[in-house]
Amino acid sequence: MGSVVSDIMGVSARDMLNAIADGEDDPIKIARFARRTMKKKKDDLELALRGYINSHQRLMIKTILTHIDFLSEQVELLNQEVASRLSSHQEDIERLDSIPGIATRMAKS
Known part of the structure; x- marks a missing residue:
């Protein structure tokens, strides 16, 4: 596949x-x-x-998909936490983002 x-x-x-x-x-x-x-x-x-x-392979696929779902949820929770912590610095982030070569993601670092 x-x-x-x-x-x-x-x-x-x-x-x-x-x-x-x-x-x-x-x-x-x-x-x-x-x-x-x-x-x-x-x-x-x-x-x-x-x-x-076989049944073992099906179990492994299920296990891996469940783990991917868990990790995706954790990434989303962490993204929300980062956004929450950065919300009070939005003006600074926008100012840094206006510099050529500095994207929003880099400005948040």
Whole structure:
């Protein structure tokens, strides 16, 4: 699947991985999760999705997806904390951001 899908954590790929983790093994059914530009690759997806996945591999996929969700939540919490702490310095950040070569992300550092 990785050779056909450029963003393995995109919505379509994530839905496909969830289906695989939940026991789906029909490549045609899994490929139906393709959206937007990935729909054009359905034949390639079906070919890439052929194969055998055992229960251990399904468990590992589920575990990894759960861990990715947890880490994404933690990143969001940290982003909120940083934004909260920087809110009182917004004027300084905007002033630094106005300097050529200094982007907002660098100004917040």
